[in-house]
Amino acid sequence: MIGARRRLGARPPTLLILLAAAFAVPEARAAPPGHQEADTLRGTVRAVEEGAGVEVITGFHLALRVVYVRVDGETRVTAADRPVALAELEPGQVVRIRLREGVEGPVAATIEAVRPGDAPGGLR
Amino acid sequence: MRAPALGALCVLLLAACEKPPELGEPLDGLTEDQRARFDEGRTVFDSVFTPETGLGPLFNAEGCAACHSAPVSGGAGAISEVHASALLPSGFCDPLADRGGPVFQQRVTPALRDALGIDREPIPPAATDSALRTTPDVFGFGLLDAVPDSALLALADPDDADGDGISGRVNRFFDGRIGRFGRKALVPTLAEFNEGAFQIESGVTVPNVPDEGTIAGDPFPDGVDPAPEPELGEEEVARVDAFVRFLAPPAPAKLGRDGRRGERLFGEIGCAGCHVPSLRTGDGPVEALANREVAAYTDLLLHDMGEELADICLGSVAGPAEFRTEPLMGLRHMERFLHDGRATTIEEATLLHGGEARASRDAFEALSPEDRSALLAFLGSL
Numbered sequence: 001m002i003g004a005r006r007r008l009g010a011r012p013p014t015l016l017i018l019l020a021a022a023f024a025v026p027e028a029r030a031a032p033p034g035h036q037e038a039d040t041l042r043g044t045v046r047a048v049e050e051g052a053g054v055e056v057i058t059g060f061h062l063a064l065r066v067v068y069v070r071v072d073g074e075t076r077v078t079a080a081d082r083p084v085a086l087a088e089l090e091p092g093q094v095v096r097i098r099l100r101e102g103v104e105g106p107v108a109a110t111i112e113a114v115r116p117g118d119a120p121g122g123l124r
Numbered sequence: 125m126r127a128p129a130l131g132a133l134c135v136l137l138l139a140a141c142e143k144p145p146e147l148g149e150p151l152d153g154l155t156e157d158q159r160a161r162f163d164e165g166r167t168v169f170d171s172v173f174t175p176e177t178g179l180g181p182l183f184n185a186e187g188c189a190a191c192h193s194a195p196v197s198g199g200a201g202a203i204s205e206v207h208a209s210a211l212l213p214s215g216f217c218d219p220l221a222d223r224g225g226p227v228f229q230q231r232v233t234p235a236l237r238d239a240l241g242i243d244r245e246p247i248p249p250a251a252t253d254s255a256l257r258t259t260p261d262v263f264g265f266g267l268l269d270a271v272p273d274s275a276l277l278a279l280a281d282p283d284d285a286d287g288d289g290i291s292g293r294v295n296r297f298f299d300g301r302i303g304r305f306g307r308k309a310l311v312p313t314l315a316e317f318n319e320g321a322f323q324i325e326s327g328v329t330v331p332n333v334p335d336e337g338t339i340a341g342d343p344f345p346d347g348v349d350p351a352p353e354p355e356l357g358e359e360e361v362a363r364v365d366a367f368v369r370f371l372a373p374p375a376p377a378k379l380g381r382d383g384r385r386g387e388r389l390f391g392e393i394g395c396a397g398c399h400v401p402s403l404r405t406g407d408g409p410v411e412a413l414a415n416r417e418v419a420a421y422t423d424l425l426l427h428d429m430g431e432e433l434a435d436i437c438l439g440s441v442a443g444p445a446e447f448r449t450e451p452l453m454g455l456r457h458m459e460r461f462l463h464d465g466r467a468t469t470i471e472e473a474t475l476l477h478g479g480e481a482r483a484s485r486d487a488f489e490a491l492s493p494e495d496r497s498a499l500l501a502f503l504g505s506l
Binding site: 042043044046057058059060061062063064065066090091092094114 | 207212214215216217218219221222225226227296298299300306310311316317319320321323324332333337440
């Protein structure tokens with residue numbers, strides 16, 4: 001798992017940013033002007049690197065991508081509305097990540113563990 | 125009084141004699157605009173891509189109809205593709221998304237072959253399993269898309285609470301939404317199924333998949349992809365979506381006495397426990413799709429089909445042995461059966477069912493030759 005992350009991490013940071021932008025859900029575009037939390041990303045945790053970031057599987061149909069999202073000291077991680085440590089997230093967990101612009105690019109403002117049934121849009 | 129009554133009778137008779145759409149034709153009841161979109165979409169569906177118009181560098185086919193063509197556009201096809209994933213000891217299913225997975229394209233453009241000397245995308249060593257996937261037909265998929273999630277959840281019985289040995293459950297996409305399209309029921313909506321297929325199958329980038337991905341995790345060399353991204357615009361994608369969405373389901377053939385007995389046996393031996401004869405669509409903006417019965421013979425749920433059919437895991441739910449109940453509408457137009465095409469007859473496919481379907485399979489085997497023939501006559505009418 002970590003080996004795979006390093007492989008991804010070795011790519012140019014710009015690619016990670018582009019990937020994050022490409023698969024970010026545009027719902028937050030309706031946020032008020034000047035709002036710093038620009039985009040939201042939903043996906044499945046593939047790997048966690050404590051204190052550094054999380055790999056998330058996302059995509060469209062079977063055109064799947066792995067996005068590496070960095071965390072910092074201000075990132076809030078929650079599950080069932082309770083704060084949890086990043087390390088408590090396990091591979092396979094569905095998460096909703098709100099991104100904000102950090103000094104070195106996008107960084108997770110919040111990472112929320114999502115229960116089945118809390119999927120975007122709810123039931124159709 | 126007689127004349128209006130006679131008129132009403134004529135209208136009823138005409139309605140009763142109204143023929144269902146032919147295979148490859150659109151649903152009844154479309155507006156003129158929807159019908160026009162359907163026709164426009166068929167043109168894009170039937171088009172052939174080249175590297176200059178977006179094909180590749182990795183691809184499985186040069187266009188939609190290169191696979192979905194038998195016996196008409198939207199039908200099944202002879203091409204199989206290759207999927208792979210890794211089931212880790214923790215139970216987590218890795219779709220190998222950072223190494224080109226889960227679909228590994230089987231063809232390359234001349235430019236990519238010249239640059240790297242490869243003929244297909246290699247499956248990475250990290251894969252624990254691979255699988256063949258045949259080309260399904262897409263008739264009636266718009267109706268399947270219009271069935272509410274709540275209907276799927278109502279059919280699901282993940283813990284087999286009713287004790288009938290059948291425990292269907294929904295798969296979920298990576299963002300948590302309920303899936304229904306694909307052999308593992310991973311893809312939530314027809315719009316995604318249609319648009320994503322351009323990139324996955326033909327290497328044609330689209331607005332929602334604006335990059336070519338990787339070659340088993342490695343970047344594409346410079347100069348092998350001459351067309352700018354996205355290679356297909358929103359309007360063309362929408363046209364193809366309209367074509368697939370409005371394709372009518374195949375009308376079943378008229379049943380004779382044997383077929384009617386076979387239909388009854390289909391229910392009696394438990395086939396209908398998963399191959400649910402009819403689903404009902406919900407409300408929606410397209411009148412031709414809303415609040416309709418669709419004789420799909422599926423519950424769109426995952427079922428354990430036994431170790432003999434098992435191949436790859438996919439998504440957060442579907443294990444190697446779990447497959448979505450294949451819709452049986454249009455069965456008589458198919459030439460290969462099961463997810464990987466290993467069966468060449470309906471009877472062979474039925475006998476290969478295992479897992480949750482074992483009891484029904486055993487009951488099928490135990491039928492008298494006449495009853496088995498009747499059941500096959502029914503299936504051959506779909």
